[in-house]
Amino acid sequence: MAVSGKSTPRQRYRDQVRGEIKQAALEQIRTGGAPALSLNAVAKQLGVTGPALYKYFKNRDDLLTELxxxxxxxxxxxxxxxxxxxxxxxxxxxxxxxxxxxxxxxxxxxxxxxxxxxxxxxxxxxxxxxxxxxxxxxxxxxxxxxxxxxxxxxxxxxxxxxxxxxxxxxxxxxxxxxxxxxxxxxxxxxxxxxxxxxxxxxxxxxxxxxxxxxxxxxxxxxxxxxxxxxxxxxxxxxxxxxxx
Missing domain, CATH: 1.10.357.10 (Tetracycline Repressor, domain 2)
Incomplete structure (x- = not known):
């Protein structure tokens, strides 16, 4: 059972991956502006499949909102x-x-x-x-x-x-x-x-x-x-x- 107030290893891993996704997305935006943001391109940069990203963000707009x-x-x-x-x-x-x-x-x-x-x-x-x-x-x-x-x-x-x-x-x-x-x-x-x-x-x-x-x-x-x-x-x- 997780200790109250402390994140679990699974949550820390999830937060880390979400952070990596957001950093990759920001690099795309830095280079080509918000219209250039592509979940498939982010997935490719991180070496994962496109569908894998949907475990962390529902869609492109969900990622944009967080950014x-x-x-x-x-x-x-x-x-x-x-x-x-x-x-x-x-x-x-x-x-x-x-x-x-x-x-x-x-x-x-x-x-x-x-x-x-x-x-x-x-x-x-x-x-x-x-x-x-x-x-x-x-x-x-x-x-x-x-x-x-x-x-x-x-x-x-x-x-x-x-x-x-x-x-x-x-x-x-x-x-x-x-x-x-x-x-x-x-x-x-x-x-x-x-x-x-x-x-x-x-x-x-x-x-x-x-x-x-x-x-x-x-x-x-x-x-x-x-x-x-x-x-x-x-x-x-x-x-x-x-x-x-």
Whole structure:
């Protein structure tokens, strides 16, 4: 009988094989992108038959989902580490540190970033668990931006975020886990935090997607300078204090 809390040799072997399958799949994605992922090619690389892989993953989409979840978890860890490093900094310093960490993670692992940012296959439907993990990546932005003031141009976005909160308990739980002191009638305001987080995510996503695709090649700017400019503009518009 297995000791409670400890994995059995069989489970450890299964976990090892699953890890090897995922590593082989990531190498395919690194080389040719998510559309290049083939279970038969993975099986051939590992020296097993195609049907043998179905003992570990139900199908290609099941494997893709695990890879996507792992990538989100890795990105979320990078964001949490950045948040801890600058926990005592000013709001602007924290915003810049988080934005820089988001970009650095993507630049260091462009194949993972594109796996999250793109469409793995025309028929792939991401399950709900990937949504929760995606929110974990953006969670550290919420307390930083929630203390700012919503700029006039984003007031309608803030109103939509307020309705989203009113209608979606899962979003309330997500915000509360990152902003335990949030108050709809005072700062930090959860609707402002959500509006700011969507804005910063959209800006960073636009820059980082262009960068990892090589679209800035031949241009005269440093991408880090562009990131700083966008984050600084957002901080200015939200009245965030401090250096950055």
């Amino acid at each position: 996507i979840c792992d990538a989100y978890d890795d990105a979320a860890s990078a964001m949490r580490r950045a948040a801890v490093r600058v926990a005592d900094g000013s709001p602007r310093e924290r915003l810049h540190a988080l934005g820089t960490a988001y970009r650095q993670w993507a630049v260091d692992a462009p194949h993972l970033y594109q796996l999250l940012a793109g469409t793995p296959s025309p028929s792939y439907q991401a399950p709900a668990e990937t949504v929760e993990r995606a929110r974990a990546v953006l969670g550290p932005f919420l307390p930083v931006l929630g203390g700012g003031h919503c700029p006039p141009a984003a007031e309608e976005l803030r109103a939509q975020m307020r309705r989203w909160l009113d209608e979606t308990p899962a979003v309330v739980e997500w915000v509360s886990s990152n902003m335990p002191d949030a108050d709809a009638d005072a700062d930090p305001d959860p609707a402002t935090a959500l509006a700011g987080t969507i804005i910063v995510w959209a800006r960073l996503h636009g820059i980082v997607s262009l960068e990892v695709q090589g679209q800035f090649s031949g241009m005269g700017h440093r991408v880090a300078t562009l990131v700083d400019a966008e984050l600084g503009a957002l901080a200015d518009s939200m009245g965030m204090a401090g250096k950055g």
